[in-house]
Structure formats: structure tokens, C-alpha cells
Ligand code: HEC
């Protein structure tokens with residue numbers, strides 16, 4: 001019978017429609033649940049202590065590191081490199097080693113740089129000291145430091161080479177040592193032993209890690225003569241609090257301070 005056939009057809013249609021509607025509702029509910037779980041995880045990440053999350057090795061850390069890799073690629077890799085190894089010719093530090101200009105590589109310290117930057121002219125940027133330009137009549141605009149002659153600069157360069165075990169002219173290195181410990185005021189920022197001061201971002205001059213150039217006499221002499229004041233823009237403003245924490249945990253997870261920390265059992 002024709003009428004009965006069309007009746008069952010519309011019943012089928014109605015059932016199909018009902019199935020589609022319930023599928024859509026189900027998908028929406030699942031999506032909302034996922035979104036809520038994501039928000040809850042973000043809130044937990046921000047509530048927690050960054051270094052406790054870093055030490056935990058838990059699910060919260062793993063998802064933060066995954067997301068942080070994306071933040072890094074977008075906002076930091078252009079300078080620090082895809083692998084985080086920096087660029088010695090441009091004064092961009094390696095973020096994967098255990099050598100830190102500021103602090104000792106804690107996740108919260110990395111997060112601070114990620115947010116405010118270094119010499120970025122933001123209100124909370126790290127900008128505690130610049131490397132004076134000793135060839136200028138007034139090497140520093142903020143401190144009373146006297147300038148050095150080209151021969152002084154060559155001598156103190158030889159002393160720095162001596163600290164790292166590579167001096168050739170010991171007499172020049174000895175003269176340079178006197179300048180380092182007195183007239184040049186180098187000790188004031190880099191420490192008596194040349195091991196730097198991570199409270200003011202003054203690098204260790206006695207190790208094998210160089211921010212500018214590869215331990216070459218010319219790059220050392222140039223740092224001393226012309227001064228240095230590297231800038232990290234930081235991502236605050238453009239990046240959310242969550243993204244900043246994620247990128248800090250990502251960098252921390254890839255650095256050797258984490259391995260050193262794990263070895264110490266901290
Ligand atoms: C007021 C503090 C201050 C004084 C004084 C100072 N420095 Fe520095 N020095 C710094 C800072 C900060 C940096 C890192 C600059 C940067 O990050 O761009 C630096 C960087 C350097 C570098 C480059 C290191 C590298 O890893 O490439 C050398 C070399 C250096 N200083 C040598 C000296 C010598 C030699 C003297 C004394 C004649 C001296 N400094 C005095 C603060 C200082």
C-alpha cells in the first residue's frame with residue numbers, strides 16, 4: 001500500500017534525524033568536558049609552584065612541556081635557535097647547558113626572563129649591570145669607572161685567557177691581573193676569581209662558555225673595549241601567564257640544570 005510505505009519512510013527519516021541530533025549534542029558535551037578539563041589543568045598549573053611541577057615528572061609537567069614547545073617555536077626560536085643552543089656570534093646564550101647568566105636555571109627564574117626580558121625596557125626587566133666600554137673616556141653611564149688604554153686592554157685580555165688556562169704571555173697576564181683586581185673594577189661584577197655573578201648577569205670568565213665569540217682574543221678584547229648589553233625582549237604582554245609558565249617548563253626540561261638537579265636529588 002502506497003500510504004503505508006511513505007509513512008514508514010518518514011518514520012525512518014525522523015529516527016535518523018534524532019540520531020544526528022543526539023550525536024551532535026554528545027559531541028558538544030564531550031567538547032565542553034575536554035575544554036573544562038583543559039581550563040582546570042591550566043588553573044592547576046598556574047596555582048602550583050613552577051619548580052615543584054618541574055620536579056614532579058607528572059602529567060601536569062608533560063602537558064605543559066608539550067604546549068611550551070609550541071610557544072618556544074613561535075616566540076623564542078628565532079633568536080635562541082630551534083634546538084635552544086643560542087648563537088655565540090650574536091651574544092644569544094645556549095639555553096640547554098647548565099650555565100646561566102641570571103640565577104641558576106630554576107623554572108621560576110626562566111619564567112621571569114620569559115615574561116619581563118633582559119634590558120628590554122620593561123618595568124620589571126632584568127637590567128642590573130651592563131658591561132662597560134673601557135675604550136671610551138667614560139666607560140659606564142651609571143658608575144664611575146676609569147677608561148683603559150689599548151695596552152691595558154690587551155693585558156687584561158691576556159689575564160682572562162690565563163683564567164681559562166690559555167695565556168701565552170705571563171708577564172702581560174700578570175699586569176692584566178692587577179688591572180682586573182683594581183683599576184678596571186672587573187672584580188666588582190665578575191668576582192675576584194672571575195667566576196661571574198649570576199645576581200647581576202655578569203658571566204663567568206674562567207669557564208669554557210662564552211656569550212660573545214669563541215674564547216678568541218679578539219672577541220674578549222672587543223667585549224672589554226666596546227662594552228656589551230645584550231637584550232632579550234621577553235614575551236610578556238603577547239603571551240598569557242599560562243604560555244609563559246609552559247615555555248619556562250619546556251626550557252627547564254631541556255636544560256642540563258634539570259639533569260644536574262635530578263643528580264643532586266633535588
Ligand atoms: C658594572 C659591572 C661590570 C664591570 C665593572 C665589568 N663587567 Fe664585564 N660584563 C658585565 C656584564 C653584565 C656582562 C654581560 C653583558 C651581556 O650580557 O651582554 C659582561 C661581559 C663581559 C665579557 C664577555 C663575556 C662572554 O662570555 O662573552 C668579558 C670578556 C668581560 N665582561 C670582561 C670584563 C673585564 C676584563 C672587566 C674589567 C676591565 C669587566 N668585564 C668589568 C659586567 C661588568
Ligand code: HEC
Nearest residue numbers: 075076079091092093100101102113114118230231232235
Ligand atoms: C630578539 C632575540 C631574542 C628573542 C626573540 C628571545 N631571546 Fe631570550 N635572550 C636573548 C639574548 C640576546 C639574551 C642574553 C641577554 C644578555 O646578554 O644578558 C637572552 C637571554 C635569555 C635567557 C637568560 C639565559 C641565561 O643564561 O641566564 C632566557 C631564560 C631567555 N633568554 C629566554 C627566552 C624566552 C623564553 C624567549 C621567548 C619567549 C626568548 N628568550 C626570546 C635574545 C632573545
